Amino acid sequence: MESVHKTHHCGELRKEHVGQEVVLNGWVHKQRDFGGLIFLDLRDRSGLVQVVCNPETSPAAVEIAQKVRSEYVLAVRGKVINRSPETVNPKLETGEIEVQAEEIEILTPAKTPPFVIQDQVDVDEPVRLKYRYLDLRRPVMQQTLILRHRAMQVVRRFLDERGFIEVETPMLTKSTPEGARDYLVPSRVHPGEFYALPQSPQLFKQLLMVAGMERYFQIARCFRDEDLRADRQPEFTQIDIEASFLPQEAFLEMMEEMVATLFRETIGVEVERPFPRITYREAMEKYGSDKPDLRFGMELVDLSEIVRNSGFKVFSSTVAAGGQVKAINVKGCAGWSRKEIDSWGETAQQLGAKGLAWLAVKEEGRKGPVAKFLSEEEWDRIREATEAETGDLLLFVADRPQVVAHVLGELRLKLGKHLNLIDPNAYRFAWITEFPLLEYDEETKRYYAMHHPFTMPVEEDIPLLKTDPGRVRAQAYDMVLNGYEIGGGSQRIHRREVQEAMFEALGLSMDEAREKFGFLLEAFEYGAPPHGGIAFGFDRLVMLLAGRSNLRDCIAFPKTASASCLMTEAPSPVDERQLDELHITVREEVTQKAE
């Protein structure tokens, strides 16, 4: 062929190209022999087009077309022609035309792939991961990666336009004693010493603020060696942002604008702004969660005061013991069978509740085990609080506040899904604010930083650090979307006396603190600007943008739940010589086991 190099993408051909000679390059999606005519569906990143090979006009092309099989790579030269009306395929973007082949060259033959390249695959994920290079040929996977690319470009351009500077922070850095488990990298040059891969660029971005960079960002690779849940990867990507001299309010607004721009420019969704601000306390009260799904109601209603003296002892004794009684109103479900209600009761127990009390509001009156124990006055007040109407079903949990929040929060989500209350096309953002600065750990009898020890307390709570640390609120904020935390950040401490009070609350002397966070504290002594920042989980953001439910589908080469790559078979044993150079040995119990 004179030139095998493409003039057009397969998926871009339309009626306006009719009459043009084109060269296409792509993969054979399907080959059909139709009474001597050979039809090839040719596929590239842009889509599919039908190529027709006619033995009368181009016998040489037919001869080759007869030999090709799925996934062969071809160059096709031909003319774009109209399809006859009865063969127009309205499901295909190129369905009004086809390419009449004049010449075909096989660029590369292909073995039959282990699964068919199409959006709907009926194949186990491990097979897809082993043959990731075939899995990624599926249009839906390509579109997700392209969306991911687009998202990165939009975010970078947004931040660049606002004076944020992209800085690459080190991957080979220092192991820090706090936080999650580090991935370690043995040093060859410094025997017995190790680098750690960064869990986040947190310290470096704060140092960049001390360095006067003023506005920093990075789409950064981060690492955590934790046992993986479905939505975790050992290496993940975050949009990492930090700014100096920027009031928190202005910063949050800018981040809202960034996310709104991202949604507009990637998936064409106009996000409602400003995002509601919900305090941590309110979120826990209303939704039993600090990352509420706001796409539906069914809020948790606190009935503790109403049932404090109730004849229903399960309720009143729980309240007396410092617990809570809360309910959700499952609208219109009073007619559920006993069996159905019981199955939700089992779910509640699996979630940690002792039981799930219920009350159905029927035409003939209230029904259910709880009903008869409630006085008329109690019922009136409950009905008012829960806005219960005839046809509604109330579900109650009485327990310690954490348990009530967890159980009813989860039930709310499951019921929302079960009852189709959730609009899959809705994007409901919010900021969760005023997180507690510290968490008390019963086991070690001390406070721990809920975010990290450099998080700034709410100004008016600073005196409480000495008197009642558990009540101190942090200048921290999470961005949530549809039940996911998509970003989290805070203002940072930049004043020494606040930092000292913080360490004191954590039970650390300045000397101990210096041992743990030495170079950062030293840096802070040379003039740290007021600063704060945020990090967005980029993989999850892409997952939400793409409307997918599996995080691995949004990453080009993901790892399994056991942190393996099924394609490259990483991790793997290495040569003894490599370990010699790194001054390390694999422990005997491991090598013995392998023998």
Added chain:
Amino acid sequence: MESVHKTHHCGELRKEHVGQEVVLNGWVHKQRDFGGLIFLDLRDRSGLVQVVCNPETSPAAVEIAQKVRSEYVLAVRGKVINRSPETVNPKLETGEIEVQAEEIEILTPAKTPPFVIQDQVDVDEPVRLKYRYLDLRRPVMQQTLILRHRAMQVVRRFLDERGFIEVETPMLTKSTPEGARDYLVPSRVHPGEFYALPQSPQLFKQLLMVAGMERYFQIARCFRDEDLRADRQPEFTQIDIEASFLPQEAFLEMMEEMVATLFRETIGVEVERPFPRITYREAMEKYGSDKPDLRFGMELVDLSEIVRNSGFKVFSSTVAAGGQVKAINVKGCAGWSRKEIDSWGETAQQLGAKGLAWLAVKEEGRKGPVAKFLSEEEWDRIREATEAETGDLLLFVADRPQVVAHVLGELRLKLGKHLNLIDPNAYRFAWITEFPLLEYDEETKRYYAMHHPFTMPVEEDIPLLKTDPGRVRAQAYDMVLNGYEIGGGSQRIHRREVQEAMFEALGLSMDEAREKFGFLLEAFEYGAPPHGGIAFGFDRLVMLLAGRSNLRDCIAFPKTASASCLMTEAPSPVDERQLDELHITVREEVTQKAE
């Protein structure tokens, strides 16, 4: 202060702001008491501005200004006023105005830094690296990081506009037996197994081509555990690019355009295009280097044929033994003293030459030890070949071709610098093409791939793979600039029979090859498109754009030559518990030594 949040950047204030009230945030660059008036130079990322505190108009501001020292972080509210003509500072971009302080707030005090924050520092690099957050406050360092940021954005936008998709490839991947030394990461979940940090995304980008992504890029972090030279870092950044179905010529043109866009949009330099194409062979012949500095001439001239039968035995016997005699013409230096010439002779010997012959062309005739051994005919031909004129100095090296190229190539560069022949503002690009595909190793008596075993041979040389592998040229290309290799790439093999011939030339059976490069070869069987790509050394590109000579000055947090971070003190010892979890032990000889 009502609001401490900045309304303007320090460095942006000009005459047009006169009369405006501004709030500035920044670092005290200098404080001077001038007869009761306090002058503060306030600095932020954008530059410096002078703040004046007048005891008559704002005694409170003066009181605070008296207390501040260098590197204090301040908020200053004040009015922009004209400087009186005699105090205008033309060296300062804000030098026509100053800010009359109305209010000053100390946001954070600062200790006296270990060195003054200014472009010219008289302090050892280790101190700068330990206090990197102060070193990065120096305007020249900030400008370099901002340039680096800008370069990344320009490259991404350029590639995005041309349909390249940015894909993040894994950092935790598989150790490969070939190439440089890997950094290893022990696996906790898979005892005795290791990940490797990528030396480049080479395999993944080729897999993305097999996956039909068609055009890929990434500004990728890569890792090599090699002993570091001045211009190497253990972790470095490359602009990594791969494309399918794109003819090499179109690809090289696109890369030229990318680099030209980069230079235009970062430093305003218009690069001359198209870049000259120089074959590897020609580059070695003319410049003794495959990364020639084309900013000046002084090309190497081959005199071997002329002196083959010369009476000067050093020359004729070298040629007889298969060696070369080449010269460079050092224009206008015939008058150099014997001492001066001898010192270049010593340099030549340090570079590996046995000696440096010379000949000065003077008014009174040719002078130097070589002169008398050359016949008139030889001298006529040499003069013609070297274009020697009266006043010129010829330097000769006779040796094996590799030695001649190395010695004269290096002498050429050193003389170019010494004689100020190099325009520091010139940017002379070229493509070096037709690299040898294979290199023969005398020690192991076999061929090795010069780039990697997937590099496509020049089409017409493919038959030579079986008969004369050393003569096969590769479809490989390096982009060079001013004596640096800034990028290197190749077309890749996508046809099985070529790949097999390549492995055969390397002395590998397909089975052995499969063991080494298993998953990539398997992927190639499912329809690999014709593809090729390139990788640019981004750190070095930034260095050249910024006009710096130290690679570390172009990286925010670089490592030393022993791969240490002096700021964080990475690498460092870790807890025994961490090693327990990773199933590894530090070798006894190391731990004993430490005790």
